Amino acid sequence: MATLLYRLGRFSYRRARLVIVAWLVVFAATIGGGLALGGQTDETFSIPGTESQVALDQLNALFPAVSGASAQAVVVAPEGAAVTDAGIRDQIDTLERALIGVDGVDSVLGPFDEFADGQVSDDEAVAIVRVQLDGASSDISEETIAALVATAETVDVRVEFAGQVFQDTTVGLTVSEVLGVLFAGAVLIITFGSLRAAWMPLATALIGVGIVVGAILGLAAFLPVSSSAPLLAVMIGLAVGIDYALFILSRHRGQLARGMDPAESAAVAVGTAGSAVVFAGATVIIALLGLLVVGVPFLSVMGVGAAFAVLIAIAAAVTLLPALLGVAGAKLVPREGSRAWKRAHPDATTAPTMGRRWVRGVMKRPVLTSISVVAVLGVLSIPAFSLDLNLPDGGSEPAGSTQREAYDIIADAFGPGTAGPLLVTLDITQTTDILDDLAAIRGELEQVDGVASVSPGIPSPGLETAIFQVAPETAPDDPATKLVVADLRAAGDAIEEEFGTPLAVTGVTAVGIDISTRLTNALVPFGLVVVGLSVVLLMAVFRSVLVPVKAALGFLLSVGSAMGVTVAVFQWGWGAELLHAEPGPILSFMPIILMAVLFGLAMDYEVFLVSGMREEFVRTGEPRRSIEDGFANGARVVTAAALIMFFVFAAFVPEGSGLIKPIALSLAVGIAIDAFVVRMTLGPALMALFGRAAWWFPRALDRTLPDLDVEGEKLRHHRDHRAWAAEQGDAVIVADRLGFEGTDAQLTLVAGPGTRVDLVGEGATRRLAGATLAGYLPPRSGRAVVADAVLPSEAGRASRRVTLVDVSGDRLAPTVTIAALVSERIALAAGYPRGLRRTRRWIARLTTALASLGVEPLGVADPETAVAALDPRRRALVLAAVATLDATPVIVLDHRDDALTGDDIALLDALVQRLAPAPVVRVWGREPGSPAADGALTVDLDSASTLIERSGA
Structure with a gap:
């Protein structure tokens, strides 16, 4: 691998203009193609095979009038008046006529219509107009939504709108992400001490991200793609794209400072640091593709999109970057006496670097350091045991928005469960007395603990199925609502035995609960698959058993701490106002995204730090000196890489979408903890305790696993042989x-x-x-x-x-x-x-x-x-x-x-x-x-x- 990358880097350097033009052509073609195809993101969350999704699909086939998207127009009477007053009722009639005239509206059920049920609050201060739309939520156009909201202007009373179609689940880039890139640029300038060198990692990352976004937009024309998918790809692509180029460019400038020829230095940097980039990126890709085992379509697309972003970042680092180095040539050589020159000549300075002083302090008291780190991270992980997962609902919308106002009004006037009712479907094909059986079944459902109200059963036109609308006593995102869904399904067994009518619980709330349950149950098998594959890969890289196991266990501390901090902020509300966040349940797919991305990035730091230690140990055979020298050589660049990732992820937190904030915060915290606490503190302490045993590797495994040569030993032999032949x-x-x-x-x-x-x-x-x-x-x-x-x-x-x-x-x-x-x-x-x-x-x-x-x-x-x-x-x-x-x-x-x-x-x-x-x-x-x-x-x-x-x- 190192030799192949060496030749690739040499070719890219010598054919710089050709390689740069090729990348720019791909960039323009991908962006242009994605925009031309006009793909639109789809925010519909579903998991095929769950009870709620199967029931919803059956409703769509047998009872489409109730399976499609719906909305609620919430009418609030002026203070001192009631919605039953004649004047207010006239206003409601006017509103109903305006609603039925909107394109895309199938039917409107007013609060005083013949079949209305429970649409007027007990104090008669609030009334609900139910609106049934044509098609699913993803089929409702922005024009239809705008026309619905505009009907409020036709009446003189307050009207707010609720429903999934009004929830803004799309996410996009904001100016704060630009600030994250600027912070990354500042870190690069400080790291290299050169503007000429600092812009190159940014350029390669931005070009790679552009290609990925264009490809995802093109894919969205053929497959349902959540708006979170391109945003996650942007976050990952920016972070790893900058970091991977940073590792190679740092190696290149160090070699230039030691007098190596620029063309040879670029090739060697790609062959050595590039090998570490390839295998570190491989762990990230494995982790992200592990999302496929979860079996959630929208999550699989997110994982594949982010993995593609990492693949493009690797390709840009080993081809586009050396081409840019070829254009710069000898201009990147550090000036003699500069900080970059001094780092390349440690013998020229007497004072040890900060990294060397740090690792010496860690190795001086390895037991105390290890116990302290584990204790602190264990405390930070405690809130993670209170993790409550759910999908966003109206209560998570921004304060002041119409959907949030409507949600709060309904919750106060009718009870929190009315804001997110459940749909109970019945198969009535075997029933001979439909109306009496529906009335009896309604009574059974009303007896379930936690149920506030049950609407009369409504049979479909073909008498194949019937539905009940069930309002729990608790809000859709309340953990108690999950128990209500479970109890309704348990009651369905008795109802089927008594009436011969199979029962299923569905609706937006039930779908969200089923998705959360599926994702929670998938965490363990997902972790085993991803961690298991990556441990094998790391064994092949480091030729060690203890080092990969240490890396995997350290990851558990990092992910537990990141989840704990996220729960404390977004679920418990600690400091939530500083981040403009609404306390509530954590987004269902946050933990699994966190595990996938953080594991890959954590292994990045492990590879870049420990490969240096391994290289020194192979050369000297002295474990403690290898830890110190390897750490000192890689600490600065890993620190810069972690800071860049932290700033890129943290930039998505303050003004980002409510969907992406928990993910961004957990990744930012996870990166900081993993890099600075786990990899750079706990890691050297444990390596010092292991001693020579850290590099023990059974002969059977040594024969079985391929030698990936991340340290570039074979490349050194290759170059030595070439120099010898040239003589x-x-x-x-x-x-x-x-x-x-x-x-x-x-x-x-x-x-x-x-x-x-x-x-x-x-x-x-x-x-x-x-x-x-x-x-x-x-x-x-x-x-x-x-x-x-x-x-x-x-x-x-x-x-x-x-x-x-x-x-x-x-x-x-x-x-x-x-x-x-x-x-x-x-x-x-x-x-x-x-x-x-x-x-x-x-x-x-x-x-x-x-x-x-x-x-x-x-x-x-x-x-x-x-x-x-x-x-x-x-x-x-x-x-x-x-x-x-x-x-x-x-x-x-x-x-x-x-x-x-x-x-x-x-x-x-x-x-x-x-x-x-x-x-x-x-x-x-x-x-x-x-x-x-x-x-x-x-x-x-x-x-x-x-x-x-x-x-x-």
Whole structure:
């Protein structure tokens, strides 16, 4: 991974303008496409499969007149008057006529109509006009809502409106988010001490966020997408986009300060810090995609959108950022004596950095530090045990809004439960006495504890179903209402047994309760899936058992503390007025969003801090020194990253939507606690207590899990090998004690363009050597650069630049003709379509070359001759000649020991040189004891293959 990212960073640096233009084109196309598709967000919350949702879907099919969106016009009589007064009743009639005339209104039921029920308060000061709309809440247009509100102007009494259609559940960006970006910019300027460097992470993050928002808007044209989805993606994308670029840019400037070439520094920074970015981002993506296991559609879309934002942030950090570095070039080199220069030269300063002093203090008293942190965070987590989840209702709307006014009026005049009634549906297809049974069932429902009133049962026009409107004694967001729903469903079993009418509880309030219950029950399996996968990933990264387990347990403290603070503010009301928040239940999906996002970001800090410790431990083997040096090297950049995330999330709290405030506050608090308390305080203390055991890793796991090399050890070897090969001039193959699997043989070689190399050894040993040089087998030891490809880190590139052929042709099918072999090779090598004319032209060239070498072409001149039908000499000539079609700088040729003589090989070698488009290195296999060839570089593989010895050959 590190080597791949190194090459990607190098390419982006050298092709800076191309990469930048490509990103800008994608940015413009995505934004333009999203706006052109005109996707609209959908604030309908539903969970398929829940009782309330199934009942609501059945109502929509059988009784659409009551299943759609509804509204309530709340009429308040002037002080001293009553809604039953003649003048007020006239005003209500006028209001009803105005309401029925609004487009999208299906029916209006006034408080004094024949079938009205409980629509006038006991003191006759308030009346409710019920309005049934066409379609679901998501189908009601803004024009219809505005027209409904405008009807209040047609009467001379106070009218307020309630209903889900009036609740503003959309969320959007405000000026406070801009302040968050400005704060992040200020942190970057302080961190880098340079304006030129500070704008780059902001630019990459903003371009990435723009792409994500455009993509989500485009998706909204085809799928229901909550407005919270793009906003969450913006929050996550900004935070991780800035942070990931910050980590790479910090590494780059440190290397520049130490004198590294800018192009090489950018590539190395992407290969090392970029590896940590990729795997840290992978943990965030795993956590966010874990939302899919919850089975909530709108939450799944939010998780996928945020995961896409992280993916784009990673891509921007490892491609767009090095391109920007390529434009800046050497201008980013810190001035000698500046803070950035001093950080890169710690030996030039005598005073230890703040990070080093901090970690020394932590490690001095690790037990006391650990106990203190756990105790404090445990106290902060106590309020989390009082967590009450629900979806927003009219009571959570801003004070002074019409929906909040209507909600409060209804709650005061009719009881809080009337503001969010439940719908009880009955299947009456098996009932013979419908009206009497409905009356009896109404009486049963009125006996349920917590029920304030039950409306008369209303059968559907087709007599398939009937509904009751049940008003609980408590508000929709009151925990007691959840018990009422449970008791109604329990009573439904007895009612079904007695009357044969299956019962279900639905409505907006019941749907909200079911969603909250589903999300609460999903927290544990979600946590197990996400934490389990990420612990395995961290084991692969750190090659340790204790470090990933410590990271996961630290996360539990962080998330508990964040939830505790959020409950204290938004549920208990501590300091809520400072944040312009209304105390009440916490948004249902806040805990699961918090767990997903915070876990991913917490693992970011773990990777960036502990990878430095791991790198030092691998180099020195000293645990305490590794903790100190690794922490000191990463503390400043992690501090800056955490502050940036804190400011970005905190910016959404003061003036943000009521939906997003609890999420933003919990993330801001969680980030601060996790970074500064858990990762930078508790983490080093526990690592000091673990000592060398922190890096214990069972051999079975070491063999099972891949080595992800986040520290870039393989990249260092890759760069060292390249520097070593560069010292050999223009050599095409450079090998130093290159060992092969299955044999004790070693190869040391320097071969320039046009060189012939003879590998002398047993057949199996020669084939192992050839396959290793061609990148098909990993070397057992040593180092090599073949055709500008470093082995083993660039084995794939070597396989594309080395042609490996057995000129004996033993594996050829007997029906393969010369024309078929040549045309297939031309198509594979050059990407040309197969053509008989081109094939015949090349075969004619081959016959001419053979004739010039004194070889009678015989069957070679006929394209339809089967290759296997040729004699061994001519078959080898055809196969060797075909190998030149690849136009690779190296060709490795081998044969059976008894197939060809030394003169035959000399002839084949001459043919290859004549047909190759450029001087090519030819590596021939030759058995021991055969005569040496003139002008050939002979390498004795001098050791019998242990593979042959083991096989008994």
